[in-house]
Amino acid sequence: MELPTSDRMRKEVVEGYSTDKMLKAAARMRDERGLSDFPIIDADAHHYESESNREIAEFIDDEVLYHQAMSNPGLLSTGRGTLQPMGGRITRYPLRPLEQTPADDDHRDIHLTHRFMDAMGTDYGVLYPTGLLSVGLTSPSMEATLCRAYSRWMMENIATDSSRVKVLLQLPFGNPEEAYKLALEYGDDPRVCGFHVGSVRYNKVHDNAYMKIYSLIEETGKPLSFHSGFNPNDPFMSAGEPFIVMHALGFTLFNVLHLCNWICNGLNERFPKLKVVWTESGLAWVPWIAQRLDSDYRMRSSECPLLKKLPSEYIQDMFYTTQPMEVPNDLSLLESTFKVIKAETQLLWGSDYPHWDMELPSVIYDLPFLDEKTKRNILGENARKVFNIDVSDRYPDYSPLV
Numbered sequence: 001m002e003l004p005t006s007d008r009m010r011k012e013v014v015e016g017y018s019t020d021k022m023l024k025a026a027a028r029m030r031d032e033r034g035l036s037d038f039p040i041i042d043a044d045a046h047h048y049e050s051e052s053n054r055e056i057a058e059f060i061d062d063e064v065l066y067h068q069a070m071s072n073p074g075l076l077s078t079g080r081g082t083l084q085p086m087g088g089r090i091t092r093y094p095l096r097p098l099e100q101t102p103a104d105d106d107h108r109d110i111h112l113t114h115r116f117m118d119a120m121g122t123d124y125g126v127l128y129p130t131g132l133l134s135v136g137l138t139s140p141s142m143e144a145t146l147c148r149a150y151s152r153w154m155m156e157n158i159a160t161d162s163s164r165v166k167v168l169l170q171l172p173f174g175n176p177e178e179a180y181k182l183a184l185e186y187g188d189d190p191r192v193c194g195f196h197v198g199s200v201r202y203n204k205v206h207d208n209a210y211m212k213i214y215s216l217i218e219e220t221g222k223p224l225s226f227h228s229g230f231n232p233n234d235p236f237m238s239a240g241e242p243f244i245v246m247h248a249l250g251f252t253l254f255n256v257l258h259l260c261n262w263i264c265n266g267l268n269e270r271f272p273k274l275k276v277v278w279t280e281s282g283l284a285w286v287p288w289i290a291q292r293l294d295s296d297y298r299m300r301s302s303e304c305p306l307l308k309k310l311p312s313e314y315i316q317d318m319f320y321t322t323q324p325m326e327v328p329n330d331l332s333l334l335e336s337t338f339k340v341i342k343a344e345t346q347l348l349w350g351s352d353y354p355h356w357d358m359e360l361p362s363v364i365y366d367l368p369f370l371d372e373k374t375k376r377n378i379l380g381e382n383a384r385k386v387f388n389i390d391v392s393d394r395y396p397d398y399s400p401l402v
Contacts, residue, residue, distance in 0.1 A: 017356075019099065019112065023119035025236045030121035030361045031046045038376050039398060040361055041066075041383035042117065044279050044321045044350025045125035045165075047109045049132055049150065051097055055157070059149040065142070073262075096354065107157040113165050116353050120360055123380070123394050126166045126193065126387060127158065128279075130355075132230050136174050136201030144178035147171065151182060159191035164394075166387060168225060176209035187220040190301045193387040196225040196279070199254040206265035216269045223386050224276035224317070228255040250322070255281035256289055259315075263293065266306025268314040275386055277319040279353060284326040287340045290315050316342040319386055321350035322364065322378070324357045335369045344374045348383045373401040378399055 008348050020027075022303070048055065059067035101111035109127075117125050132150055132302060135143045151169045159167040169186055171179040186192045195217055205226075205319055217224050230250025231237055240246040262268070262276070293311035297304060307314070328334060341347055352358045363380050364370070381400045391398050 002083065008294050019115045019242055020119060023116060026120045026360050029360060029368060030119075033362060033365055035361055035365065035379075039123045039380040039384060039389075039395055040121055040349070041237065041276070041380045041387070041389060042120075042122045042125040042351045043301075043348035043355070043383045043387075044128060044323055044352050045117070045122075046130050046352060046355060047113060048354075049129040050312055052109065052153070052157075053176055056149050056153045059152040060145060061148070062145050065145055082239050086213075109158060110165055117164065120351060120353070122351070122361070123391065124164050124166055124383075125351075126383070128168060128196065128227055129170065132170060133198040133227055134200045134231070135170075135172075136198045136203070137231060137233075138174075139189070140172070140175040140178075142173040144172040148178065148182065151186070155186070155189075155191065156342060159189075161191060162393060163191075166389060167191060167325045168194050168196045171197050171213070173203055173210075176207075177358060178212065180213050180216065183216050183220075187216060187222070192222070193389065194223040194225060194275075194277075196227050196248055198229065199226045199258055199281075200229040200231050203253075205258045205261050211270070214267065214274055218274040219270045221273075221275075221388065223277050225277040225279050226258055227279040228252070228281035230254075238308065252281050252285045255279075256285055256371065259318075260289065260293065263311045263314045264304050265309070266295075268317055269306045269308060275319060277321065277386065279321045279347070279350065280323055282321060282324050283322065283337050283341065283347075286315060287337050290340055294298040312340070315340070316346060319346050319348060321348045323350045323359050325359060325363060327363070331367070331369065334367070338369075344377055345382060347378045348386065349379045376401055 054070065057066060060066040060069055095338035096112075099112065113125055113127065116122070117373045129150065132146065135146050138146075147170050154167055154169065158165060169182065169192055171182055173179055183195055214224070228251050229358070230246055231254075232246060232250075234250075237246055237250050240249060259278060267274075293315075297307070297311055302306070326334070337343075338347065349359075349361060349364050351360065361379055365375050367375075370378075380391075383389065
């Protein structure tokens with residue numbers, strides 16, 4: 001007798017599509033390379049907050065929006081990435097909701113995150129949302145309401161003092177006053193390792209309305225991450241076909257724009273101790289924009305009166321996550337990119353799991369032009385310092401290579 005579709009899908013998850021089975025090659029590579037001798041920190045791990053939409057809706061303090069969200073849970077997801085499952089070929093997307101987790105005090109998202117971290121050999125993961133990253137395309141009031149609800153849900157369900165899952169709180173950047181309030185409320189909370197902004201937006205990062213936010217976060221010593229993405233409805237982006245065009249350009253261009261505005265308007269000089277991380281926009285664009293900005297600055301430096309050095313030098317003061325790391329046939333190109341970024345101290349490995357273009361720690365560890373110290377720095381030490389992660393529970397005698 002043939003099983004009903006739902007039962008058959010559940011059986012497939014248990015027998016073939018669970019996280020353990022999906023990442024069995026990752027576990028093998030981890031063991032073959034001996035990647036358990038030092039901390040590995042995933043600076044860009046994800047969860048599908050859409051699976052908890054009804055839970056998050058309970059934290060919405062706008063009565064009208066609360067009722068809308070309860071009747072239409074999809075309201076809390078922007079729909080970004082609807083093209084990414086590749087027509088069902090990426091089975092993590094449709095089958096993940098069927099994966100079983102223990103019924104205990106830990107939230108399902110903690111169990112699922114620990115499961116893929118264990119398979120990859122990751123000790124700690126910095127968790128980002130998925131659909132909510134594009135909330136900057138909604139109204140400022142909607143963005144503030146959803147980010148506040150999501151943050152409250154995260155603090156109640158995911159954040160713990162000793163968890164391997166590290167919490168970044170998303171700021172409603174389109175509403176500077178509400179973003180400041182959120183950073184003020186949680187800035188000193190030891191469970192929060194930093195704040196992030198969804199880069200998919202058209203706000204100017206150098207607007208004076210944001211200065212007190214940057215100052216506040218700088219005082220906490222925590223980082224501010226700009227997590228990139230794409231907007232398929234952007235008039236420029238909508239001309240890109242097939243999806244690969246939109247993905248290749250879209251995930252890069254938002255962070256390119258914001259970084260250029262950040263540097264050329266002197267924010268590195270105004271907030272020299274603020275740790276800024278550019279997340280999930282790859283790396284190949286950094287040498288391009290470094291050369292482009294330096295060239296223009298030499299001709300028009302009067303437009304950037306706050307700068308005291310070349311734009312490329314400010315680029316080396318900030319941090320970058322690896323994924324999706326462009327690995328060319330000619331590795332000398334990637335080696336040059338690492339040099340421009342000053343990868344030994346400024347580059348953080350990020351998996352982007354469970355998304356379709358995720359990367360394993362081996363993508364860094366197998367690069368022939370890196371020495372052991374640089375590999376360990378990129379895979380964990382740099383992120384440990386940026387996010388101030390205490391690794392003593394898993395590595396009580398840990399000290400970085402010198």
